[in-house]
Amino acid sequence: LVPKTQTRLTKQRRIILDELCRIKTHPTADEVYEIVRKRIPRISLSTVYRNLEMLAEQGKISKLGIDNERMRFDGNIQEHSHIRCIICGKVDDIPIEPKVTWDEDYSDLGYEIVSCNIEFFGKCPECGKIEPS
Amino acid sequence: LVPKTQTRLTKQRRIILDELCRIKTHPTADEVYEIVRKRIPRISLSTVYRNLEMLAEQGKISKLGIDNERMRFDGNIQEHSHIRCIICGKVDDIPIEPKVTWDEDYSDLGYEIVSCNIEFFGKCPECGKIEPS
DNA sequence: GTAATTGCAAAAATTTTGCCTCATA
DNA sequence: TATGAGGCAAAATTTTTGCAATTAC
Numbered sequence: 001l002v003p004k005t006q007t008r009l010t011k012q013r014r015i016i017l018d019e020l021c022r023i024k025t026h027p028t029a030d031e032v033y034e035i036v037r038k039r040i041p042r043i044s045l046s047t048v049y050r051n052l053e054m055l056a057e058q059g060k061i062s063k064l065g066i067d068n069e070r071m072r073f074d075g076n077i078q079e080h081s082h083i084r085c086i087i088c089g090k091v092d093d094i095p096i097e098p099k100v101t102w103d104e105d106y107s108d109l110g111y112e113i114v115s116c117n118i119e120f121f122g123k124c125p126e127c128g129k130i131e132p133s
Numbered sequence: 134l135v136p137k138t139q140t141r142l143t144k145q146r147r148i149i150l151d152e153l154c155r156i157k158t159h160p161t162a163d164e165v166y167e168i169v170r171k172r173i174p175r176i177s178l179s180t181v182y183r184n185l186e187m188l189a190e191q192g193k194i195s196k197l198g199i200d201n202e203r204m205r206f207d208g209n210i211q212e213h214s215h216i217r218c219i220i221c222g223k224v225d226d227i228p229i230e231p232k233v234t235w236d237e238d239y240s241d242l243g244y245e246i247v248s249c250n251i252e253f254f255g256k257c258p259e260c261g262k263i264e265p266s
Numbered sequence: 267g268t269a270a271t272t273g274c275a276a277a278a279a280t281t282t283t284g285c286c287t288c289a290t291a
Numbered sequence: 292t293a294t295g296a297g298g299c300a301a302a303a304t305t306t307t308t309g310c311a312a313t314t315a316c
Contacts, residue, residue: 025223061207062209062210065198065204070163072160073165073195073196083242093157113255116254118249120249176297183282
């Protein structure tokens with residue numbers, strides 16, 4: 001059995017979540033720190049990191065991009081998508097480009113859309129064997 | 134006029150590109166360093182970084198994920214996609230989920246596909262004004 | 267009261283830069 | 292031979308960790 005450890009709603013945690021839900025941008029840890037510091041001047045950056053991590057684990061916030069991402073390089077410059085193993089982090093190529101369509105008119109976003117990238121997530125053959133769903 | 138600066142094909146650059154095209158994985162800079170080191174034992178990690186950067190700029194290799202990505206957090210846990218400005222890096226929400234379809238049968242990848250993420254790239258209203266295409 | 271959490275400082279991990287030497291074109 | 296590029300070491304940047312003090316429950 002896993003000893004269930006309670007989580008306490010500290011002022012720091014509450015305010016970090018509160019601010020993150022309020023703002024429309026997608027701040028980095030450092031930016032969250034600067035925002036929260038206006039309400040808790042003595043908060044430390046490591047508290048921000050720890051709480052962002054915990055809130056994301058609990059599904060109360062989400063992370064953009066890939067967890068612990070370091071830049072990866074690809075010698076194949078043909079257009080192709082990737083699939084990333086959610087267990088071991090391995091990245092493989094997907095040979096055929098999927099199609100992306102949307103019904104909504106995105107023009108009022110004000111963005112000029114240039115391209116899009118699709119990344120799949122799944123369990124690779126090895127990890128699927130070890131941890132069957 | 135921009136003084137065109139020539140690029141030289143050094144042994145280091147040639148071998149980095151060669152190895153990156155050979156392997157099917159998508160190594161980090163550090164992993165490229167370890168691979169290339171078998172052929173050029175005295176190469177330095179900074180040379181690897183510099184060349185990966187240059188090769189990517191020249192379009193001879195590509196980078197997975199976002200350039201200079203730091204982890205970003207989002208207080209909105211509704212499923213939604215994002216669009217990232219290719220000029221200033223700002224990330225905005227896209228309200229309606231686009232649809233992804235594919236014709237190919239991906240089952241022989243051996244992956245159990247769990248989800249996929251679509252990220253759009255474009256010019257945000259501000260940057261589109263400054264640098265019209 | 268107990269143990270989860272904080273703040274601080276130091277360490278770890280990743281990437282970039284300065285500078286002098288080397289070697290490609 | 293001129294200058295782009297490399298090697299090395301140091302700096303910069305981002306994230307994690309150890310620990311004593313604090314605080315939510």
